[in-house]
Amino acid sequence: MFEPLISNNVVCHALEAMIFASVACSILGVIISRMSLSSIGFTMSHAAFAGAAIGMFLETNVQIAATLFSMGVAALIGPVSDKAKMAADATLGVLFAMSMAVAIFLISYMEYLGKGSSPGSLLYGDVISLYREEIYAMAAICLLTIAFVLAFYKEISVLMFNMKIAQAAGIRVKLVYYVLLFIIALSVALSLNIVGGLLIFVLLVTPASIAGQFCFSVKSMFIVAPLVALIVSGAGVWAGFWFTLPVVPLVALLLTGVFALSVMLSQKRRINKKML
Amino acid sequence: MSIIDLKGIYTAYEGGDKPVINDLSLRVERGEYVVVGGPNSAGKTTLLESINGLVRITHGSAIVCGLDLQSNADEVRRKVGYVIQNFYFDPFTPFTVEQVVMMGRFGRLGLLNRPKNDDYDAAEKAIRLVGIEDLAHKTIGTLSGGQQQKVMIAHNIAKEPEVLMLDEPFSNLDFHAREYLQCIFRDIVRSGTPILMVAHAFDGLPEIRIHLIVMNRGRISLDAFCEASEVESIIRTECVW
Ligand SMILES: Nc1ncnc2c1ncn2[C@@H]1O[C@H](COP(=O)(O)OP(=O)(O)O)[C@@H](O)[C@H]1O
Numbered sequence: 475m476f477e478p479l480i481s482n483n484v485v486c487h488a489l490e491a492m493i494f495a496s497v498a499c500s501i502l503g504v505i506i507s508r509m510s511l512s513s514i515g516f517t518m519s520h521a522a523f524a525g526a527a528i529g530m531f532l533e534t535n536v537q538i539a540a541t542l543f544s545m546g547v548a549a550l551i552g553p554v555s556d557k558a559k560m561a562a563d564a565t566l567g568v569l570f571a572m573s574m575a576v577a578i579f580l581i582s583y584m585e586y587l588g589k590g591s592s593p594g595s596l597l598y599g600d601v602i603s604l605y606r607e608e609i610y611a612m613a614a615i616c617l618l619t620i621a622f623v624l625a626f627y628k629e630i631s632v633l634m635f636n637m638k639i640a641q642a643a644g645i646r647v648k649l650v651y652y653v654l655l656f657i658i659a660l661s662v663a664l665s666l667n668i669v670g671g672l673l674i675f676v677l678l679v680t681p682a683s684i685a686g687q688f689c690f691s692v693k694s695m696f697i698v699a700p701l702v703a704l705i706v707s708g709a710g711v712w713a714g715f716w717f718t719l720p721v722v723p724l725v726a727l728l729l730t731g732v733f734a735l736s737v738m739l740s741q742k743r744r745i746n747k748k749m750l
Numbered sequence: 751m752s753i754i755d756l757k758g759i760y761t762a763y764e765g766g767d768k769p770v771i772n773d774l775s776l777r778v779e780r781g782e783y784v785v786v787g788g789p790n791s792a793g794k795t796t797l798l799e800s801i802n803g804l805v806r807i808t809h810g811s812a813i814v815c816g817l818d819l820q821s822n823a824d825e826v827r828r829k830v831g832y833v834i835q836n837f838y839f840d841p842f843t844p845f846t847v848e849q850v851v852m853m854g855r856f857g858r859l860g861l862l863n864r865p866k867n868d869d870y871d872a873a874e875k876a877i878r879l880v881g882i883e884d885l886a887h888k889t890i891g892t893l894s895g896g897q898q899q900k901v902m903i904a905h906n907i908a909k910e911p912e913v914l915m916l917d918e919p920f921s922n923l924d925f926h927a928r929e930y931l932q933c934i935f936r937d938i939v940r941s942g943t944p945i946l947m948v949a950h951a952f953d954g955l956p957e958i959r960i961h962l963i964v965m966n967r968g969r970i971s972l973d974a975f976c977e978a979s980e981v982e983s984i985i986r987t988e989c990v991w
């Protein structure tokens with residue numbers, strides 16, 4: 475995409491990958507944070523992480539393994555989270571712990587065996603050695619996320635408002651909810667080897683929180699969050715290569731910095747002087 | 751044909767040791783104002799949620815708005831208004847009152863269809879009817895409990911349901927608001943749309959014939975017609991505390 479503009483292929487791929495990953499994750503992040511699905515996002519990202527470790531261990535395609543594993547967890551989470559909240563939280567906790575255990579077990583074992591190509595990249599991500607196909611896949615999921623939000627905006631907005639009211643309104647809550655879970659699973663799994671299992675949560679949570687500080691309407695959150703994510707990832711990739719710093723943690727730190735700034739500057743927290 | 755026709759229904763919650771609704775039968779016709787009374791935990795909320803399929807009926811037959819509830823729950827919910835007793839939403843998600851009222855139309859619009867002029871008209875009309883024009887552009891999270899209740903009533907009026915169910919809709923409302931809303935409900939009933947209301951306070955009840963249901967321990971212990979002025983005293987004597 476940026477080849478004509480950027481002569482260095484590695485920088486170019488990194489930039490594209492970071493932009494697609496951060497836009498997809500930040501849009502989903504708006505939904506996740508407003509539907510109090512944070513623990514679901516958390517569980518899903520660790521499931522993808524475990525899936526990737528399994529894929530690496532079995533020497534199969536890491537992305538596909540990550541995708542399958544997180545889709546599997548999504549299919550488990552769906553029916554559970556329909557029910558009582560307590561039960562869902564407990565199940566999510568168990569799935570999360572299980573995913574972490576599987577991942578760490580396999581990574582340690584692979585290190586002991588000297589097997590697997592850089593298992594550490596599962597944890598920290600790797601924007602340097604990406605394949606074309608991975609970037610295409612990420613671009614596709616980014617477009618899918620945008621299309622999903624545009625097509626189902628009406629339903630998503632009621633779900634974000636209140637799940638029970640959405641049901642009572644006669645919206646096909648289950649359908650939309652399951653599609654949402656699968657899109658989260660896909661995005662998280664594909665973003666994994668770009669940003670790594672540890673930092674993917676930053677992309678899911680921070681841009682949405684930044685948007686929450688500034689936006690006076692839900693619609694604008696869906697625009698501001700990916701915009702912030704896009705600008706900060708772009709800046710992060712640029713600065714990372716320019717100053718030879720690790721790109722992904724840099725993006726994470728920059729986003730956190732922007733969040734801190736937005737809390738300080740937010741109009742929403744100010745009490746209008748004229749009212750007093 | 752009855753708008754609501756329940757025959758011998760049972761409803762149980764997952765994990766509950768016994769059914770909450772026991773062998774209950776009820777018919778509601780067009781133009782009826784149904785008041786559901788009864789002590790706490792008698793199963794009033796569960797009855798309403800059985801009628802629109804939010805909780806599953808385990809036995810018995812339920813025809814609502816001409817549809818078999820068991821196989822058409824989504825479709826039934828599109829036609830049944832339901833003002834929930836306790837709702838919670840994130841006060842920092844900035845939905846405006848206008849948007850929330852509009853959401854009442856989304857079920858009947860169906861997937862992928864965008865709101866059209868008549869949807870905007872219905873939402874606007876509901877806002878005017880309930881008298882919350884001044885709140886239309888406010889964020890719902892910044893409103894008081896009573897104002898939020900009015901918004902949810904407008905949301906369900908905008909839906910233009912075939913039957914309107916309300917679960918203790920007056921709990922946060924002052925005496926003036928209660929009387930005002932009761933007039934609206936009277937007009938809704940007069941237009942033919944039945945109302946099913948769970949309530950504990952009956953001031954301002956319109957002077958029309960009331961279909962009174964009293965529930966005790968998951969059963970209907972009284973199903974009769976009476977005058978509005980008699981409702982309170984009948985419920986007092988019928989409730990098993
Ligand atoms: N989600 C639930 N799970 C299990 N039991 C419930 C649930 N909701 C209500 N109940 C039980 O069902 C009974 C009837 O509750 P409800 O219909 O809310 O009564 P009411 O509205 O008349 O006060 C109560 O005993 C209550 O404990």
Ligand SMILES: [Mg+2]
Pocket residue numbers: 794795796835917
């Ligand atoms: Mg109740």
